[in-house]
Amino acid sequence: MNFQLTREQELTKKMVEKFCEEVVAPVADDMDVEHEFPVDIVKQMGELGMMGIMWPKEYGGAGGDYIQYCEVIERLTAAHAAVGTVVAAHTSLCTGPIYYYGTEEQKQEWMVPLAKGERLGAFGLTEADAGSDSGATQTTAVDMGDHWLINGSKIFITNAGYADTFVITAMTDKKLGTRGGISFFIIDKDDPGFSTGAEEDKLGIRCSSTRELIFEDCKIPKDRLVGKVGQGFxxxxxxxxxxxxxxxxxxxxxxxxxxxxxxxxxxxxxxxxxxxxxxxxxxxxxxxxxxxxxxxxxxxxxxxxxxxxxxxxxxxxxxxxxxxxxxxxxxxxxxxxxxxxxxxxxxxxxxxxxxxxxxxxxxxxxxxxxxxxxxxxxxx
Amino acid sequence: MKAIVCVKQVPDTSGVVAVKADGTMDRAAMATITNHDDLAAVEAALELKDKTGCEVIVVSMGPPPAEGMLRELIAMGADRGVLISAREFGGSDTYATSQIIAAAVNKIGVDKEDVVFCGRQAIDGDTAQVGPQIAEKLGLPQVTYAADIDKDGDKLTIKRLLEDGHMMLSVETPCLVTTVKELNNPRYMNVGLIQECFDKPLDIFDYEALKDEPLIDPDTIGLEGSPTNVYKSFSPPAKGACQMLEGSDRGTVDELTGILADKHLI
CATH class of the missing domain: 1.20.140.10 (Butyryl-CoA Dehydrogenase, subunit A, domain 3)
Structure with a gap:
């Protein structure tokens, strides 16, 4: 058992404290009033390696660990919670599954720009009738031979208004339900048939972006499936x-x-x-x-x-x-x-x-x- | 091409000054920061690296814990560090310090296109002497108080910050430039570079490593060899609360002169 931070963890803490004190905290209240998404802060964090802290360098990350990630998330949130939300949703929810379950090609194409902070990520699981019961997914993905066809919608999706890359779950076999019926896909913001809804007006974390994802005959290439068919849940x-x-x-x-x-x-x-x-x-x-x-x-x-x-x-x-x-x-x-x-x-x-x-x-x-x-x- | 940056670890100005029996500061007992003007020098060197791909070497003279500062500068983007540290060097004044640092810079090697950067002055000694003295000892042209730097081949165009204006100068490399903190906004450490900074090269130049350098005269280094000696260092007593008088009429002036007279100042 060791409660000492490593040298790298100490420096990360020092760095993020200074960054928050000088860049994040001074603007937090004003941005909250304006519901302003922290575009410039996110860009700066990408340049500083904060948008992919625990991912390996070969996949665009900073090569750090989860402890460092938590130090950064904690301090960002202590200064301005919405900023912590943006980074966490991007890093863990969107980049995470591509790293843990994606193919080498998917990691190179989708993970590297996310981990470098060049693209922003979002994760879509929740639906109007599938909240805690996320197995009750209504969004469908149909194998059309040379592409997947996605229909349905996701709600309350963090980062949605500013994200470039989305990862989502969709039902590929309703009969199988949660175990084997849901699959996991990568969506590009410019995919045909994909759009986002209006910004939600929220009680808190008002500078984060929360929107609906809408799929209307959204056509995506076959190589966007993460893992195998049915592994989505x-x-x-x-x-x-x-x-x-x-x-x-x-x-x-x-x-x-x-x-x-x-x-x-x-x-x-x-x-x-x-x-x-x-x-x-x-x-x-x-x-x-x-x-x-x-x-x-x-x-x-x-x-x-x-x-x-x-x-x-x-x-x-x-x-x-x-x-x-x-x-x-x-x-x-x-x-x-x-x-x-x-x-x-x-x-x-x-x-x-x-x-x-x-x-x-x-x-x-x-x-x-x-x-x-x-x-x-x-x-x- | 190299950018060699001389950096000093100084007491955190928000802390208390600790003084040793010989009148010099007890640096080990105080919280430390990187000197502000020196951080501007590091940033200037890193910007040069961004443009030209040059190597950035950070050099500091100080006790062993100064290595921590050099590691942080490497985490900002410097390529390697040199720590000049030996008991023989302790207590050096600016004359002795610049001699030792000049010897170290000479050992690293200054080539045709290289630039040596120093901060204008340190917030502890406030002399602004070390940078210029290093330049003199290395025989390099020097430009002080740089507030803007532009490099084109082996020529630097520098805007000097003066009390009553600016001066534009052009200087050929190799040269030494001292920077003021108004020059730039030093970047933050990068999380990716933090992961690498403890594996990057960091050489320790001790007395053995530098004693045979031609610029070193063993009789004029360290506390004993320094021509100037610190008589006393102390935290100045806090001033009393400031009293503000409002108004520009005769009554206010009378009130002011009354206060000054009470204190026997007039």
């Missing part, structure tokens, strides 16, 4: 298993960011002749919250370490995700409370964390789904 679940580590890191990031803002405020705000951090109730509450943030971070690092070692991490990533998203919500809630009336005013950043925290308990598997995974594993 397995690929999607395998992808989510590792991607949850990133969402858990986002949860820690929201909590950490809310903690830092609240700590600063409590050190300045005076009531009854002293700063409010001198009162025992808020001080003890902050001590409890900080302990839970650190516990969540350790769960994240544990899951990341397993992923780095190529070991199964489904249960650990599920525990990390629901625990971290819970502390994100609790910290943000207490953060607003300790800000008092100011916490309810949009001029103060803490309200952004409060709104951003909620999605952590919902996307990439709700907290309830995570508990289903954990209970299934421990009560067998």
């Amino acid at each position: 397995k690929i999607a679940m395998g992808t989510l298993e590792k991607a949850r580590i990133g969402v858990a890191a986002q949860g820690v990031g929201v909590a950490q960011g809310a903690f830092e803002i609240t700590k600063e405020y409590m050190g300045q705000r005076k009531q009854f002749g002293k700063t409010i951090n001198k009162f025992q109730y808020p001080a003890f509450t902050m001590a409890e919250l900080y302990t839970r943030i650190e516990a969540a971070r350790l769960l994240v690092m544990r899951a990341a370490d397993l992923a780095d070692k190529g070991m199964p991490c489904g249960t650990e990533s599920a525990m990390a995700k629901f625990y971290a998203s819970e502390i994100a919500m609790d910290m943000a809630t207490k953060g607003v409370q300790f800000h008092g009336g100011y916490g309810f005013i949009n001029d103060y950043s803490i309200q952004r964390y409060f709104r951003d925290a909620k999605i952590m308990e919902i996307y990439e598997g709700t907290s309830e789904i995570q508990k289903l995974i954990v209970s299934g594993a421990i009560l067998r």
Whole structure:
């Protein structure tokens, strides 16, 4: 057991802290008000190797590991949650399955530009009637001999408005259902018959792009199938298993960011002749919250370490995700409370964390789904 | 072609100054950063690398932990590092330091098209002497306070930042340029390069490695050999709170003169 970061992990942390302090944090509140997608920040992150941290260099990545990826996601999210969302969806959800399940040709053609940050990625699983029950996919892909024909739609797709490459699930054999009936495909934004819907107006992470994907007789080449026909559900679940580590890191990031803002405020705000951090109730509450943030971070690092070692991490990533998203919500809630009336005013950043925290308990598997995974594993 | 960049690790200005018994700073006891003007020099060299593909070598004189700074500069894009570190060099003033660094740069080798970069001055000593002295000792033409650099073949066109304006100069390589932090925005470390930075070459030049260099005079290096000696280093006492007086009328002036008179300043 080793809780020391490696030299590379230390430097990555130092680098992302500086980047966030100088580039991300100063614009976060204004961008949130404007619902502005962080185009320039994403471009800069690509140049700095932050859009493919844990992928090997031969596939365009930075050659780092999941721990470094989590450090970056946590700090980005602590500064501006939507930016963390963009990177996580791009890296884990879109590039991930091409790396783990794609052919060498698919990796060269699709993964390299994604990992280098030259193209942005998105992942489409959820449908109007297939949320937690993602096996109930209605979108279909039909083998037309020389191409696949896709029809249907996906909803709530992160990065959709700005992505160049999409990976999606579609039903190839309804009779077989979840096990063997769903397949996994790569979509290019310019594929004929493919389009995206209007931007969703969201409670939080308002600078991320969330849209519907629409397939109307969308024609794609045969070589866009990832894995074998019928492996789609397995690929999607395998992808989510590792991607949850990133969402858990986002949860820690929201909590950490809310903690830092609240700590600063409590050190300045005076009531009854002293700063409010001198009162025992808020001080003890902050001590409890900080302990839970650190516990969540350790769960994240544990899951990341397993992923780095190529070991199964489904249960650990599920525990990390629901625990971290819970502390994100609790910290943000207490953060607003300790800000008092100011916490309810949009001029103060803490309200952004409060709104951003909620999605952590919902996307990439709700907290309830995570508990289903954990209970299934421990009560067998 | 090479760009050799001389860099100093300096105390973090937001921290407290620790002083040793001999009056020099206790660098090991203070948090450190890369000197701002030197980071501009590194960025200038990396921009030259982006344009010409030249090799960038970062050189620093300091205690062994300065290797960490050099690794960070390699993670920004430098190709290799040289750390000049020996007990014999400790406590050197600018005269001794420039002698040692010049010897190290000479050992690395300065060819026809090469450029040596230094930051204008370090935030700890604030002398702005080391860069120019290195140039003198190496017999290189020097341009100080560079705020803009353009390279065309073996010619550099440099905009010098002066107090009351700018001066445009053209200089042939090899030469030495000192940079000001206004020159550029230093890039961040790159995650991919972070993975490689600990495997890139980093040579340690100790006393043994440099003692036979013609530029080194063993009698004029280190604390003992330095012509200037630091009498005392200290953190200045914090100034009292500033009192602002509003208004431009006679009453305000009277109030001001009253305060000054109370303090026996007038």
